Amino acid sequence: MLRMSERPHERGRWRHLPALLVSLAFLLPVWFMLTGSLRVPGAAPTPGVTALPIDPSVESFRRALALVPLGRFALNSVLVVVAAVPLTVVFASWAGFAISRLSPRARGIMVAVSLVALMVPSVALLVPRFALFRTLGLTNTYVPLIAPSLLGTSPFYVLIFVWAFRRLPQDFFDAGRVAGLSWLGVWWRVAMPLVRPVAVAVGVLAFVFTWGNFLDPLIYLFDESMFTLPLGLRSLSTVGPQDAPVFLAGAVLATAPVVGAFLYAQRFFLREHRESGWLGR
Amino acid sequence: MARKVMAWSIAAAFLAACTGGGGEGPAGGPLGGTVQIMVFGDPEEVQSFRDLEAAFEEREPEVDVQLVVASDRDDLLARLATSFAGGEPPDLFLINHRFAGQFATRGVLEPLGPYVERSDVFGLEDLYPEATGAFVFGGGQVCLPQNISSLVVYFNRDLFEQADVPLPEAGWTWDEMVERASALTQDTDGDGEPDVYGLAVGPSLIRIAPFVWSNGGELVDDTEHPTRFTLDTPEATEALRDFFDLRLVHEVVPTEQEVESEDDAARFLNGRAAMMMSSRRDTPVFRTIEDFTWDVAPLPVHDEQVTILHTDAYCLSEASDHKEEAWAFVEFALGPEGAPLAAATGRTVPSLIEVAESPVFLEPGEPPANARAFLDTIPAIRRVPSISTWPEIEEAAEPFLEEGMFEGVPLADVVRSIDEATRTIFERGRS
Numbered sequence: 001m002l003r004m005s006e007r008p009h010e011r012g013r014w015r016h017l018p019a020l021l022v023s024l025a026f027l028l029p030v031w032f033m034l035t036g037s038l039r040v041p042g043a044a045p046t047p048g049v050t051a052l053p054i055d056p057s058v059e060s061f062r063r064a065l066a067l068v069p070l071g072r073f074a075l076n077s078v079l080v081v082v083a084a085v086p087l088t089v090v091f092a093s094w095a096g097f098a099i100s101r102l103s104p105r106a107r108g109i110m111v112a113v114s115l116v117a118l119m120v121p122s123v124a125l126l127v128p129r130f131a132l133f134r135t136l137g138l139t140n141t142y143v144p145l146i147a148p149s150l151l152g153t154s155p156f157y158v159l160i161f162v163w164a165f166r167r168l169p170q171d172f173f174d175a176g177r178v179a180g181l182s183w184l185g186v187w188w189r190v191a192m193p194l195v196r197p198v199a200v201a202v203g204v205l206a207f208v209f210t211w212g213n214f215l216d217p218l219i220y221l222f223d224e225s226m227f228t229l230p231l232g233l234r235s236l237s238t239v240g241p242q243d244a245p246v247f248l249a250g251a252v253l254a255t256a257p258v259v260g261a262f263l264y265a266q267r268f269f270l271r272e273h274r275e276s277g278w279l280g281r
Numbered sequence: 282m283a284r285k286v287m288a289w290s291i292a293a294a295f296l297a298a299c300t301g302g303g304g305e306g307p308a309g310g311p312l313g314g315t316v317q318i319m320v321f322g323d324p325e326e327v328q329s330f331r332d333l334e335a336a337f338e339e340r341e342p343e344v345d346v347q348l349v350v351a352s353d354r355d356d357l358l359a360r361l362a363t364s365f366a367g368g369e370p371p372d373l374f375l376i377n378h379r380f381a382g383q384f385a386t387r388g389v390l391e392p393l394g395p396y397v398e399r400s401d402v403f404g405l406e407d408l409y410p411e412a413t414g415a416f417v418f419g420g421g422q423v424c425l426p427q428n429i430s431s432l433v434v435y436f437n438r439d440l441f442e443q444a445d446v447p448l449p450e451a452g453w454t455w456d457e458m459v460e461r462a463s464a465l466t467q468d469t470d471g472d473g474e475p476d477v478y479g480l481a482v483g484p485s486l487i488r489i490a491p492f493v494w495s496n497g498g499e500l501v502d503d504t505e506h507p508t509r510f511t512l513d514t515p516e517a518t519e520a521l522r523d524f525f526d527l528r529l530v531h532e533v534v535p536t537e538q539e540v541e542s543e544d545d546a547a548r549f550l551n552g553r554a555a556m557m558m559s560s561r562r563d564t565p566v567f568r569t570i571e572d573f574t575w576d577v578a579p580l581p582v583h584d585e586q587v588t589i590l591h592t593d594a595y596c597l598s599e600a601s602d603h604k605e606e607a608w609a610f611v612e613f614a615l616g617p618e619g620a621p622l623a624a625a626t627g628r629t630v631p632s633l634i635e636v637a638e639s640p641v642f643l644e645p646g647e648p649p650a651n652a653r654a655f656l657d658t659i660p661a662i663r664r665v666p667s668i669s670t671w672p673e674i675e676e677a678a679e680p681f682l683e684e685g686m687f688e689g690v691p692l693a694d695v696v697r698s699i700d701e702a703t704r705t706i707f708e709r710g711r712s
Contacts, residue, residue, distance in 0.1 A: 042569060067324040067325075068324055126363055127363060127366040127367055130363050130364070130366070130367030130369075131366075131367040131368055134367050134368055134369045139369060215359075218351070218356055218359060218360060219359065219360060219363045219364075222317065222347060222349045223347070224348070224350055231352070234352040234353075234356065235323070235324055235327070235350070235352045236324070237352065238322070238323035238324070238352050238353055239323055239324065240323075240546065240550075240565070240566035240569070241544065241546055241547035241550060241566070242547075242550055242566065242569055
């Protein structure tokens with residue numbers, strides 16, 4: 001205890017080491033993706049990976065964009081994300097807020113139901129969902145990709161909100177009610193500002209999920225002009241081994257927005273961390 | 282792996298949900314409406330389908346072709362299985378013969394036999410019978426093949442000439458191949474590890490099968506109604522041992538780790554494999570090679586010349602509302618106008634004999650010079666059984682074949698494990 005308080009800087013410096021090592025392990029593939037994408041396509045592939053690009057070139061990016069309309073696909077992905085992510089946060093927080101207001105018994109049941117729902121493999125629902133959307137005449141539209149956000153996308157996100165709201169003092173909500181707010185008002189004016197990092201986290205998770213969603217576009221979209229990025233990337237992945245840089249260029253283009261979103265969102269975590277901590281306390 | 286699991290789960294759901302129905306015969310009338318066609322391929326191959334689509338739409342302006350593109354076979358199967366099970370199958374789709382059985386035996390396909398019979402563009406006899414035969418189910422011609430490709434040996438002519446090794450030629454024997462592969466396996470930088478391998482081939486069932494047949498063995502007990510593998514016969518076991526010995530004894534093929542870091546096609550591209558066994562599908566990629574010349578030759582022979590069939594066919598959904606339009610597309614795509622468009626990709630050997638024997642295929646001005654090797658071996662083609670569970674059987678057998686070739690697991694154990702792992706899958710394929 002004494003040693004720690006005597007040498008706070010020493011301790012601070014070393015405690016980041018494990019985190020640094022872990023992030024290094026995760027950064028390496030990203031680095032190889034980047035350097036690989038800068039190799040000239042069409043050349044014989046190198047066995048193994050190259051740490052530094054020799055003779056870097058953006059030719060593979062040009063080829064990737066020429067082979068597959070990645071720009072169009074990216075726009076389509078953005079369209080889906082812009083609709084699905086905010087809807088996910090709103091609906092998951094509504095569900096979470098409602099469940100957190102239930103009696104302990106009812107809440108337990110709802111949490112259990114959510115957990116059970118979480119355990120149903122999504123593949124098992126694929127055919128029934130397809131049949132449903134087909135009956136509604138909604139295949140080959142973005143509705144099947146966005147519709148799950150009306151259920152909060154995943155029971156997991158709902159549960160995250162349940163736990164976040166449960167950790168807030170219940171007096172806050174009662175005070176809101178006394179002040180004449182409706183429940184919707186309490187949710188928006190009292191509850192949500194207090195769990196903002198959670199909302200951001202769920203937003204980021206939903207963004208990553210929607211952005212990388214491969215199966216749903218594969219099943220529901222027929223028209224190539226409506227395809228999303230993962231389908232384009234998949235198509236690029238079928239190029240020959242001599243064109244691996246082209247595929248990696250596509251991967252860089254598809255990954256960049258996710259990295260950007262994360263870098264943007266992490267400001268919220270860090271700020272909240274300094275002010276009041278994770279989960280808004 | 283996850284995608285494979287996914288594909289199988291969907292397939293299982295599909296099989297459970299599918300119901301067959303009575304088919305309607307061909308009928309006349311003006312063409313019109315939208316035809317949905319599901320295909321798969323890399324971006325350049327997809328472009329050839331788009332060319333085909335454009336040419337067809339020019340011919341039939343009232344028909345709108347909606348091309349649904351999957352990237353590879355797994356994606357195609359996921360799409361197909363879901364759309365069939367969900368009740369909205371594509372009108373037409375292109376599928377490999379090893380994967381067609383699961384659709385054909387469920388009665389969800391409209392047989393194309395009656396359509397081709399009344400066609401005045403081409404008849405069944407104008408297509409290679411070795412390919413059409415792979416799509417006969419229940420005695421009828423169900424799907425119509427777009428291509429026919431056999432397994433051949435691609436070889437790096439420069440490496441052969443530098444090492445003064447005789448080039449592969451028609452009728453060469455297995456032992457000659459091993460001998461030449463050994464001469465070509467070289468450690469060029471003196472680190473004790475080979476830098477150039479004589480041969481690149483992996484222990485998959487469809488690579489091993491032609492040699493089992495060539496040695497007088499059989500893959501299964503009954504080609505039409507198989508119940509089990511027959512790899513335990515002396516002929517089959519010998520062929521299997523010879524194949525595994527490529528790695529275990531002669532060390533002329535790369536190790537498993539080396540294959541992981543550089544697959545066979547990449548190794549050949551790099552000039553680090555003198556020979557490689559593959560179907561026609563690698564030709565477009567190899568045409569990008571500038572550093573050396575290459576060509577193709579028939580497979581080496583144990584007792585008799587045999588090769589294995591690779592073919593994809595157009596299948597028509599029984600539930601299609603636009604059967605006549607879909608047929609018009611098949612007729613166009615496989616006929617003398619469409620077949621050259623598909624052949625131009627270099628990726629396929631056209632199923633229409635007339636086009637395969639024409640300069641479009643034989644002399645496109647690009648390698649392989651000996652494109653005829655693909656045609657000459659067609660009479661020697663055999664194929665794997667057309668049962669619905671064949672893809673699963675292959676997948677179940679593969680890990681044991683890898684253990685046999687790369688880890689030296691005793692041959693008897695490999696053969697027994699494969700038999701044990703696949704019996705029930707054969708059983709399911711019969712019901």
